Amino acid sequence: MNLKRSTKRHTVRIVLLLAISVITILVAASIGSAGIGLRDEVQILVDTLLGRPLSGQLNLISANILLNVRLPRVLTAFLVGMGLAISGTVMQSILKNPLASSYTLGVSSGASLGAAAVMMTGISIPLLKSLTMSFVGFLTGLLTVFLVIMFTYKLQQNLENQTIILVGMVVSLFMSAILTVFISLAQDHLEQIVFWQMGSFSGKGWDKVWLLLPVVVFVIFLLMGFHRELDVMTLGEEEAMTVGVDVKQVKLATISLATLLTALSVSIAGVIGFVDLIAPHVVRKFFGASHQWVLPASALFGGVLCVWADLVARVVLDARELPVGAVMALIGAPFFCYVYFSKQK
Amino acid sequence: MLQVKQVSVAFNQHKIIQNISFSLPYGHKLAILGPNGSGKTTLLRAIDHLIDYQGSIKLGGKEVREMKRAEIAGQIGLLKQMSTSYFPYTVKELVMQGRYRRLKGQFFGTVDRTDKEFVEKCLVATGFQDMQDRRIDSLSGGQLQRAFLAKTLAQDPKIILLDEPTNHLDIYYQLELLDYLNDWMADGEHAVIGVFHDINLALSFSKEMLFLKAGQIVNQGQFNQIVSGQFLEHVFNTDVLGYLRRNEKLWQTIK
Numbered sequence: 001m002n003l004k005r006s007t008k009r010h011t012v013r014i015v016l017l018l019a020i021s022v023i024t025i026l027v028a029a030s031i032g033s034a035g036i037g038l039r040d041e042v043q044i045l046v047d048t049l050l051g052r053p054l055s056g057q058l059n060l061i062s063a064n065i066l067l068n069v070r071l072p073r074v075l076t077a078f079l080v081g082m083g084l085a086i087s088g089t090v091m092q093s094i095l096k097n098p099l100a101s102s103y104t105l106g107v108s109s110g111a112s113l114g115a116a117a118v119m120m121t122g123i124s125i126p127l128l129k130s131l132t133m134s135f136v137g138f139l140t141g142l143l144t145v146f147l148v149i150m151f152t153y154k155l156q157q158n159l160e161n162q163t164i165i166l167v168g169m170v171v172s173l174f175m176s177a178i179l180t181v182f183i184s185l186a187q188d189h190l191e192q193i194v195f196w197q198m199g200s201f202s203g204k205g206w207d208k209v210w211l212l213l214p215v216v217v218f219v220i221f222l223l224m225g226f227h228r229e230l231d232v233m234t235l236g237e238e239e240a241m242t243v244g245v246d247v248k249q250v251k252l253a254t255i256s257l258a259t260l261l262t263a264l265s266v267s268i269a270g271v272i273g274f275v276d277l278i279a280p281h282v283v284r285k286f287f288g289a290s291h292q293w294v295l296p297a298s299a300l301f302g303g304v305l306c307v308w309a310d311l312v313a314r315v316v317l318d319a320r321e322l323p324v325g326a327v328m329a330l331i332g333a334p335f336f337c338y339v340y341f342s343k344q345k
Numbered sequence: 346m347l348q349v350k351q352v353s354v355a356f357n358q359h360k361i362i363q364n365i366s367f368s369l370p371y372g373h374k375l376a377i378l379g380p381n382g383s384g385k386t387t388l389l390r391a392i393d394h395l396i397d398y399q400g401s402i403k404l405g406g407k408e409v410r411e412m413k414r415a416e417i418a419g420q421i422g423l424l425k426q427m428s429t430s431y432f433p434y435t436v437k438e439l440v441m442q443g444r445y446r447r448l449k450g451q452f453f454g455t456v457d458r459t460d461k462e463f464v465e466k467c468l469v470a471t472g473f474q475d476m477q478d479r480r481i482d483s484l485s486g487g488q489l490q491r492a493f494l495a496k497t498l499a500q501d502p503k504i505i506l507l508d509e510p511t512n513h514l515d516i517y518y519q520l521e522l523l524d525y526l527n528d529w530m531a532d533g534e535h536a537v538i539g540v541f542h543d544i545n546l547a548l549s550f551s552k553e554m555l556f557l558k559a560g561q562i563v564n565q566g567q568f569n570q571i572v573s574g575q576f577l578e579h580v581f582n583t584d585v586l587g588y589l590r591r592n593e594k595l596w597q598t599i600k
Contacts, residue, residue, distance in 0.1 A: 006435075006478065093432070228454035232442050234432040238395055238425075243500055244418030244446035288480070289432035292454075 085302020
C-alpha cells in the first residue's frame with residue numbers, strides 16, 4: 001500500500017460521504033407529516049431550479065412545504081452540523097485534547113446568557129428585529145471566548161492548552177451561574193430560555209441558510225488552509241515549534257475561526273452538543289488522522305448527523321417535537337460507541 | 346557553527362542554567378552529561394529557542410532569538426524522549442510533518458516530488474521502507490523513536506539536538522539510533538548534540554563532552570583529558586568509576 005493508494009481510498013470515501021449527504025438532505029426533506037415522495041421532490045426541485053412551472057400532477061401545497069419549510073430547515077441543520085463538527089475537530093487538535101470543543105471555551109454559556117438577556121428584557125435592535133436574539137447570542141458567545149483567551153494570555157503569554165481549557169471551564173461555569181440566577185429571578189421566561197438551550201431547527205427559513213452558507217463555507221475553506229499546522233500541533237506545541245510552526249499565531253487564528261462557527265451555529269439553533277465531540281472521532285476511524293481528510297469529512301459527517309437528529313426530533317412524536325440536542329446525544333452516543341469500540345478491536 | 350556565549354535561563358527569578366559557553370563546528374558531536382536537574386534539557390530548549398534565554402546563541406553567525414520559527418527549524422532539529430500521539434497518523438504522514446517548513450510555502454500545503462523523494466530517503470535511511478503505512482500507535486517503542494528520528498531528518502536541519510532519546514530503548518535500538526546519526530553526520534556538514542544519562546552510551550556517541558552541575562559547566566573537552574574518577578564523583582555525587590568497575594571481574598568470567 002502506498003500514499004497514492006490511500007489518497008485514492010480517502011477520495012472515494014469523501015465522494016461517498018458527499019453522496020450520503022445529498023441523499024440525507026433529500027430524504028429528510030421528503031419525510032414529515034405531509035409525505036412527499038422522493039421522485040416528486042426531485043421533480044419539484046428541478047422545476048424550481050429551472051424556473052419552470054410545476055409539472056402536471058405536482059401539488060402546489062407540497063411544493064410550498066418542501067421549498068419554504070422543510071428544505072431550509074434541513075439545510076440549516078446540515079450547515080450547523082458542518083460548522084459544529086469542524087469546529088470540534090479543530091479544537092481537539094489545536095488543544096491536543098480529544099474532549100475539547102468550542103463549548104469548552106464558553107461559547108454556549110456566553111451565547112445562552114446573551115440570548116436569555118434578550119428574552120428577559122425584550123429589547124429589539126431596530127435593524128435586526130427578530131434576529132436580535134441570535135445576534136446578541138452570537139456576540140456574547142464570541143466575547144466569552146475572547147475573554148477566556150485574553151485572561152489566559154494575562155496569565156501565560158504562551159497560551160498553554162491546559163490553562164486555556166481551565167480558564168474556559170471556569171468562565172463557562174461562571175456564565176452558567178449568572179444565567180441560573182437570571183432564570184430564578186425571572187421565572188416567566190424559564191420555559192423560553194430552557195427550550196432555546198435545548199436547541200431546535202424548527203421554523204428556520206431561507207434567511208438562516210443564506211446567513212450560514214457563506215460563513216460556513218468560507219471559514220471551512222480558511223481552516224482547510226491550516227491542515228498542515230493542525231497535523232503538527234496534535235503532537236504537541238514544542239514538536240510543532242521545532243518543525244517551524246508559529247504556534248501562538250496559528251492557535252489564535254484557528255480558535256477564532258472555530259469559535260466563529262460555533263457562535264453562529266448556537267445563535268441560530270441553540271445549544272446542540274455532541275456532534276462536535278463525536279464527528280471527528282468517528283471520522284478519524286475511517287480517514288486516519290491527517291487533517292487534509294479529517295476536516296472535510298468531519299464537516300460532512302457532522303452535517304449528516306445533525307439532519308438525522310433533527311428528522312428524528314420532528315417525526316418521532318406526532319404532536320410535538322423533541323429537543324434536537326437530546327436526540328443528537330440519544331442517537332450519537334450508541335453510534336459513537338459502536339464505531340469507536342468495534343473498530344478498536 | 347553553533348556558538349553559545351554566556352547563556353543563562355531563569356524561571357521565576359530562579360536560575361536554571363548560568364553562563365554557559367561553548368561552540369560546536371559542523372562535523373562534530375558533543376555529549377552533554379550531568380545529574381538530574383543540572384539544566385541539560387533546559388540548555389537544549391534554549392538553543393532551539395523554545396524558551397527565552399539571556400546571552401547569545403548564534404547559528405551560522407545569526408542570533409537564534411532573532412530568527413523566525415521556520416528559520417530555526419531549517420537549522421535545528423530536536424529529538425526528544427519518546428513522543429506519543431493519540432491521533433493515528435501513519436509513519437509516512439508523521440515523517441512528512443518534518444517537511445512543514447517547506448510545505449507551508451506551497452498552495453494548501455501540497456506535497457510535491459521534492460518532498461516525496463526527501464521523505465522516501467529518510468524512511469529508507471531509518472529502515473521504514475516496508476512499514477510506512479503502519480499507524481504510529483501500532484509501533485513498538487524503538488520503532489516509534491526511529492519514526493520520530495526520520496521526521497527530524499526530514500526537517501533537513503544542520504544540527505540535531507537529542508534529549509535523552511534512547512531512554513526506554515533497549516541496547517539494540519540505542520546503538521542503532523546512534524549509528525543512524527553517525528551516518529547522517531558523515532558528510533561533515535551537520536552536527537549533533539546529545540544529552541545522556543548513561544555515561545557509557547555517551548562515550549559510544551562522542552568523546553567530546555560537556556559536564557553540567559547545578560546549571561553551570563563543570564568542565565568540557567575530550568573525555569580522556571577531563572574525566573577522572575574524582576571528577577565524576579564530584580559531578581554525580583557518587584563513586585561512578587567504582588560503580589562502572591563493580592562488575593568488571595564478573596564480565597571477565599564470561600565468554
